[in-house]
Amino acid sequence: MPILHAIVLGLVQGLSEFLPISSSGHLLLVPWLFGWDDFPTPSFEKAFDVSLHMGTLVAALLYFRRDVKTYVREGVRLVVKRERPTNPEGRLAWLLVLSALPGAAVGALFEKSIDEKLGKPALIAVSLIVFGLLLAYIDRRVGERKIEQYSKRDAIIVGAAQVLALNPGTSRSGITITAGRFLGFNRDTAARMSFLMSLPITGGAVAYKGLKLMQDGVPPGFGVAMAVGVLTSGIAGWIAVWGTLKWVRTRSFTPFVVYRLALGVTVLVIVAAGWR
Numbered sequence: 001m002p003i004l005h006a007i008v009l010g011l012v013q014g015l016s017e018f019l020p021i022s023s024s025g026h027l028l029l030v031p032w033l034f035g036w037d038d039f040p041t042p043s044f045e046k047a048f049d050v051s052l053h054m055g056t057l058v059a060a061l062l063y064f065r066r067d068v069k070t071y072v073r074e075g076v077r078l079v080v081k082r083e084r085p086t087n088p089e090g091r092l093a094w095l096l097v098l099s100a101l102p103g104a105a106v107g108a109l110f111e112k113s114i115d116e117k118l119g120k121p122a123l124i125a126v127s128l129i130v131f132g133l134l135l136a137y138i139d140r141r142v143g144e145r146k147i148e149q150y151s152k153r154d155a156i157i158v159g160a161a162q163v164l165a166l167n168p169g170t171s172r173s174g175i176t177i178t179a180g181r182f183l184g185f186n187r188d189t190a191a192r193m194s195f196l197m198s199l200p201i202t203g204g205a206v207a208y209k210g211l212k213l214m215q216d217g218v219p220p221g222f223g224v225a226m227a228v229g230v231l232t233s234g235i236a237g238w239i240a241v242w243g244t245l246k247w248v249r250t251r252s253f254t255p256f257v258v259y260r261l262a263l264g265v266t267v268l269v270i271v272a273a274g275w276r
Contacts, residue, residue, distance in 0.1 A: 001038040001039075001048070001221070001222060001225040002038070002225075003224065003225060003228055005031075005036055005038055005225075006048075006224075006225040006226075006228040006229045006232070007228060007229075007232050008030065009027060009030065009031075009048070009052065009229060009233075010052060010055065010228065010229040010230070010231070010232025010233040010236065011232055011233070011236045012026045012027060012030055013026075013027060013052040013053070013055070013056060013229075013233040013236070013237075014052075014055065014056055014059065014232065014233040014234065014235065014236025014237035014238075014239070014240060015236050015237075015239070015240045016171075016240075017053075017056040017172075017173070017198070017233075017237055017240065018056070018060075018173055018195060018198075018237060018240040018241050018244055019173065019240055019244060019256060020135060020171050020173045020174030020177055020178075020253060020256050020260075021128075021171055021174065021256055021259060021260055021263075022124070022127070022128060022165075022168060022169050022170060022171035022172075022174065022260075023056075023171075023172070024119070024165075024168040024169075025124040025127065025128060025168040025169035025170075025171070027049070027052070028119050028121070028124060028168055029121060029124060029263075029267065032121055032276060033270075033276065035276075042115070044222065046209060046212075047222065047226070048222065048225070048226060048229060049209070050206060050209045050210055051226040051227075051229045051230045051233075052229050052230070052233045053202055053205060053206050053209075053233075054206050054210070054230055054233075055229065055230040055231065055232070055233030055234035055237060056202065056233050056234065056237035057198075057199070057202045057203055057206055058230075058234050059233070059234045059235070059236075059237030059238040059241065060195060060198060060199055060202070060237065060238075060241060061199065062238060063195075063238055063241045063242065064195065064196060064199070064241075067196065068199065070089050071089055071090075071092065071093035071096070071196075072093065074087050074089035074090035074093060075089075075090045075093030075094055075097075076090075077090055078090030078091065078093075078094065088148060092147070092148075092150055095150055095151070095152060095154075095155040096155070096193075096196055096197055096199070096200060097200050098152070098155045098156070098159060099155040099156075099158050099159035099162065099197050100159065100162070100197060100200040100201035100204070101159060102156075102159040102160050102162060102163050103159065103162040103163050103165065103166065103172075103201055104200075104201055104204050104205075106163045106166060107166055107205070108208070110166075114166050114167075118166075118167050118168055119168045121267055121270075121271055121276070122267070122268060122271045123167075123168075123169065124168050124169035124264075124267065125169065125263070125264040125265070125266075125267035125268045125271070126169070126264065126268075127167055127168070127169025127170050127264075128169045128171075128260045128261070128263055128264035128267075129260065129261055129264035129265070131164075131169070131170050131171060131174055131175060131178070131260075132174075132256075132257045132260030132261055132264070133257070133261070134178055135174055135177065135178045135181075135253055135256070135257055135260075136253070136254065136257040138178050138181045138182050139178075139181055139187070139252055139253045139254075139257075141181060141182070141184070143180075143181055143183075143184045143185050143186045143187070143189075143190070144184070144186055145183070145184045145185045145186065145189065146185070146186065146189050147185075147189045147192060147193060149185075150185075150193065154180075154183050157179060157183060158176050158179040158180060158183070158193070158197065159197075161175050161176060161178070161179035162175060162176050162179075162197070162201070169264075172194075172198065172201075173191075173194045173195070173198070174256075174260075176190075176193070176194040176197055177190045177191055177194045177253070180193050180194065187248040187249070187252070187253070188245065188248055188249050190248075191244055191245055191248050192245065195241055195244075195245075
């Protein structure tokens with residue numbers, strides 16, 4: 001695999017994992033658009049995918065390291081000591097875990113079907129457009145709720161919405177931010193919740209797929225490319241988290257919606273014209 005391709009895909013994964021534009025969709029569209037054929041077998045592709053997600057997971061953990069330390073400590077304390085009234089940070093920690101369960105369960109049960117039936121360029125394009133328009137519509141609402149008000153009902157609703165992100169083109173961050181805005185959270189809180197929610201589900205996915213990778217071993221000739229992908233996606237991911245949170249404190253998600261619509265229409269034109 002050319003190092004340039006590893007860098008490009010690392011950048012794509014790092015930026016699109018946290019921006020509401022669909023990382024899975026972009027990782028499928030970019031090689032398709034440029035005619036890259038770097039993976040001789042699906043196992044090679046999954047191995048590289050694991051490395052990219054590992055990079056963005058580390059980036060998010062570093063950015064939210066203080067929050068993670070607090071949530072882990074208080075979450076464990078809540079279970080061990082069972083103090084009353086419930087510690088707010090401990091309660092939120094377990095609600096974030098709860099919000100990850102629907103997507104994790106559906107992803108594990110239907111992994112093969114998702115890989116085989118979803119991810120077609122035209123379907124990705126339609127998903128980019130439809131869920132982009134949904135984000136634009138919901139984002140017009142005025143929301144003042146903050147993360148301290150996150151409830152069990154919220155966790156279930158946002159977690160259920162996250163299941164839709166198993167379809168490439170939907171965007172995990174996009175659909176969870178949309179759900180958060182629908183529930184009345186302000187933009188900063190909706191984005192922060194989305195990023196924090198990514199930690200348990202991405203960590204679980206990396207661990208699950210990483211075990212398979214350890215059993216099979218790193219594909220020959222992919223070691224350097226995977227290392228470059230991890231580093232690139234990690235740096236890009238950290239920038240995306242920082243940039244998004246800074247942006248939404250004073251602005252809307254409109255630029256991301258415009259990008260989704262433009263990309264979706266472009267892909268549909270390419271497919272209809274038979275250029276790819």
